[in-house]
Each structure stands twice: as C-alpha cells, then as structure tokens.
Amino acid sequence: MSGCTVGPTYRKPVVQIPDAYHNPTNQATEGAAGVQPQAPSYADLPWWEVFQEPALQKLIQQALAHNYDLQIATERINAGRAQLVITRADQFPQVTADAGGTDGRFFQGGFASRSKYATYAADATFQLDLWGKYRRATEAARAQLLGTEYAQKTTILTLVSDTASDYFALLALDLQLQITRPAAS
Numbered sequence: 001m002s003g004c005t006v007g008p009t010y011r012k013p014v015v016q017i018p019d020a021y022h023n024p025t026n027q028a029t030e031g032a033a034g035v036q037p038q039a040p041s042y043a044d045l046p047w048w049e050v051f052q053e054p055a056l057q058k059l060i061q062q063a064l065a066h067n068y069d070l071q072i073a074t075e076r077i078n079a080g081r082a083q084l085v086i087t088r089a090d091q092f093p094q095v096t097a098d099a100g101g102t103d104g105r106f107f108q109g110g111f112a113s114r115s116k117y118a119t120y121a122a123d124a125t126f127q128l129d130l131w132g133k134y135r136r137a138t139e140a141a142r143a144q145l146l147g148t149e150y151a152q153k154t155t156i157l158t159l160v161s162d163t164a165s166d167y168f169a170l171l172a173l174d175l176q177l178q179i180t181r182p183a184a185s
Contacts, residue, residue: 010139056167063163070159073152080145087141090134093126 064070101118129135 051164053167056164059167060160060163063159064156067155067159070152070155073148073155076148077145077152080141080148084138084141084145087134088138090127091129091138093124095122095124097122 098121099119101116103116104114106113106115127134
C-alpha cells in the first residue's frame with residue numbers, strides 16, 4: 001500500500017551552513033596568530049539601531065500601518081489558513097444532521113384535527129485515503145500558506161527599505177537645495 005502513494009515524500013535537503021560569513025579565511029588563524037576579531041558590521045545590526053532617526057521610524061510605522069499591499073498580504077495569510085483547514089478537513093469523517101417538523105391544525109367537515117410530524121436524519125461518511133490524495137493536498141495547502149507568509153515578510157522588507165531609501169534621498173535633495181541657495185547677508 002505504501003508504494004501506491006501519489007508523489008514522493010518531500011525531504012528537506014541537508015545544506016552545510018558556515019559558522020560565520022565575515023572573512024572566513026582569517027578565522028582559522030585568529031587564535032594562532034593572535035589577530036583580533038573584527039568589530040560587528042553595520043549589516044549585522046537591525047536598521048533601527050543603525051539609523052536613529054525618529055522621523056524615519058515614524059514614517060516606517062505609518063507606511064506599515066496604512067499600506068494596502070501589506071493589508072492584502074495579511075488577508076492572503078488568513079485565506080491560506082482557512083484553505084488549510086478546509087483541505088485538512090477532508091481527511092476526517094464528515095457528519096451531517098438534519099431535522100424538520102410540522103405542527104398543524106386542520107378543519108374538515110366541522111371537526112378540528114391536529115397533526116404533528118417530525119423527521120430526523122443523520123449521515124456519516126469517511127473516505128479512506130489509500131493513495132494519499134488528501135494528505136498531499138494538505139501538504140500543498142500548508143506549503144502554500146508558508147509561501148504566503150514569506151510573501152508578507154517580503155512585502156514588509158520591501159516597504160521598509162523603500163521608505164528608508166526615499167527618506168534619505170529626500171534628505172540628500174534638501175541638502176543639495178540648501179547648498180544651491182545663496183547665503184543670506
């Protein structure tokens with residue numbers, strides 16, 4: 001039965017990750033030669049520690065709060081979570097129940113009659129996942145959700161970097177304008 005599963009089981013590839021990315025050739029000689037390690041790079045610091053600009057931080061907060069693309073990306077995550085729940089539900093038994101009834105009075109030939117009628121129905125179904133169709137669909141929905149979450153993080157990163165870049169370009173243009181104006185006498 002396990003040979004009948006649709007598609008191969010995904011296994012994450014093993015990737016060798018280096019311990020450090022800065023000047024890896026000198027790391028082996030640091031202890032032996034007594035070379036001092038480098039000071040942390042600006043690239044290693046979060047942006048809010050590098051640029052201590054309150055105006056820039058306020059602009060970034062406003063951009064994150066009011067950007068439509070980011071709101072759409074967040075809603076896509078919610079839709080992806082809902083789709084995962086729906087897809088995963090196919091793996092479990094489905095139960096439905098229905099009830100109905102009537103209560104009525106009838107007059108026939110001068111006589112009143114009363115009738116009560118009720119129906120109850122329940123149904124339970126379960127489909128065995130012999131070929132792995134529902135498990136694979138759940139895996140695909142989970143992968144789609146993760147992709148959507150990473151797309152949201154990419155949107156945030158792009159928004160923050162564009163806002164910061166535009167802010168510093170505006171500061172540079174303001175400085176150029178200030179330089180080109182004649183000095184007040």
